[in-house]
Amino acid sequence: MHPTLLLLASSRPTLPDVLVFAASAAVILVGALGVVTSRNPVHAALSLVMTLFGVAVLFIEQEADFLAAVQIIVYAGAIVVLFLFVIMFLGVDRREEIEVDSLVGQRPLAFILIGLTLVGVVVMAATAHWVTGAHQVVGPIHGHITSSPTSPYGEPAQLGKQLFTTYLFAFEATAALLVIAVVGAVVLARRPPMPQDAPPEESATELSS
Amino acid sequence: MSLAGGWYLGLAAILFSIGAIGLLVRRNVLIMFMCIELMLNAANLTFVTFARMLNDIGGQVLVFFVLVVAAAEVVVGLGIVVAIFRRRSTTVADDMNSLKG
Numbered sequence: 001m002h003p004t005l006l007l008l009a010s011s012r013p014t015l016p017d018v019l020v021f022a023a024s025a026a027v028i029l030v031g032a033l034g035v036v037t038s039r040n041p042v043h044a045a046l047s048l049v050m051t052l053f054g055v056a057v058l059f060i061e062q063e064a065d066f067l068a069a070v071q072i073i074v075y076a077g078a079i080v081v082l083f084l085f086v087i088m089f090l091g092v093d094r095r096e097e098i099e100v101d102s103l104v105g106q107r108p109l110a111f112i113l114i115g116l117t118l119v120g121v122v123v124m125a126a127t128a129h130w131v132t133g134a135h136q137v138v139g140p141i142h143g144h145i146t147s148s149p150t151s152p153y154g155e156p157a158q159l160g161k162q163l164f165t166t167y168l169f170a171f172e173a174t175a176a177l178l179v180i181a182v183v184g185a186v187v188l189a190r191r192p193p194m195p196q197d198a199p200p201e202e203s204a205t206e207l208s209s
Numbered sequence: 210m211s212l213a214g215g216w217y218l219g220l221a222a223i224l225f226s227i228g229a230i231g232l233l234v235r236r237n238v239l240i241m242f243m244c245i246e247l248m249l250n251a252a253n254l255t256f257v258t259f260a261r262m263l264n265d266i267g268g269q270v271l272v273f274f275v276l277v278v279a280a281a282e283v284v285v286g287l288g289i290v291v292a293i294f295r296r297r298s299t300t301v302a303d304d305m306n307s308l309k310g
Contacts, residue, residue: 013212021212025220032224032247036231041239048243051224055250058220061211062261067272071253074276079246079283086287087239090294103303110233118226125218138267141260158266159273167270174277181281188288191295 020061028054041087048083049076063141066156138162217258225251238290238300242283249279 027050034047052075059068139162144151151157163171228247235241253272260268294300 017211021216028220028224029227032227032231035240035243035247036227036235041237044240044243048246051247051250055254058217058254059257062217062257064257064260064269064272067253067257067269070273070276074280075246075250079280082283082287083239083243086291090291090300092237092239092294092300107234110230114226114230114233117229118222121222122219125215125222135263136265137263138265138270140264141266141269155266155269159269162266162270163273166267167274170274174274177281178277181284185284185288188285188292 017061020057024054024057024061027051028058041092042084045080045083045087049080052076052080063155066159138166211261214258214262218255221251221254221258224248224254236301236303238293238302241302242286242290246279246283249275 031047031050031052031054034050035044038044038047052071056068056071059065059071139158141155141158142153143158144153225248228244228251231244231247232241235244253275256268256272256275258268260266290300293305297304299305
């Protein structure tokens with residue numbers, strides 16, 4: 001099929017699909033606007049959770065059930081909790097003045113440039129004919145992972161198979177990345193040692209408490 | 210059968226734009242990080258949409274890697290925010306101007 005036709009082809013969506021998409025789109029956009037406009041960082045974090053749930057629903061709608069679960073566990077369960085933890089830890093959960101435009105003219109310029117980019121992307125997607133659209137380069141979303149009909153079937157099985165065969169090197173690299181991130185976070189968040197004004201016994205009790 | 214992919218791609222483009230505007234407009238470093246998460250989510254939505262349209266699992270595998278990179282980025286970024294807050298008692302990007310000439 002022609003790529004542009006693929007992009008715009010109406011595949012006779014049913015009414016529940018349209019309703020699910022409309023509801024999740026509304027949830028996503030309201031949450032995203034909440035992140036950008038709320039003055040309190042805690043409210044922004046909660047709006048972010050809203051957006052993440054909406055995106056997870058759209059993942060399920062597009063046959064990516066496993067990724068939806070991972071999205072909720074990793075994003076809503078870990079990343080947003082980390083955000084909230086840091087907000088509470090630093091005590092910056094108070095209202096912030098967002099009316100002041102500290103860099104004169106930067107705000108309208110941001111809206112104009114991003115608006116131009118958005119329009120450009122949409123126009124390009126609607127008119128371009130150079131989307132290659134090669135089908136199934138890596139593998140199908142659903143299907144047996146071996147030729148045997150008793151092998152695991154479905155999208156998580158395919159995901160795992162590709163993750164540990166085609167993308168094995170990248171997978172190992174993410175392991176290294178996570179270790180580096182953990183070490184970096186510990187080093188950054190460590191209290192800097194002050195040898196001249198902190199007697200050794202005090203730092204020892206601080207360590208044990 | 211769910212909606213045509215163009216709808217999802219348009220939604221992802223709008224979500225990315227909102228995140229980019231927030232990143233440019235807001236001055237609180239924590240909010241700027243959240244806007245980066247919005248942009249990463251828009252990219253993830255695009256990946257999953259193309260994975261469905263082309264029936265290719267590779268897009269979903271890439272979402273997996275984007276999730277890992279986002280987690281690592283947030284951990285290191287928030288570590289930097291905590292370290293800066295200890296020294297300067299602020300999370301506003303405009304107040305971090307020690308290098309200003």
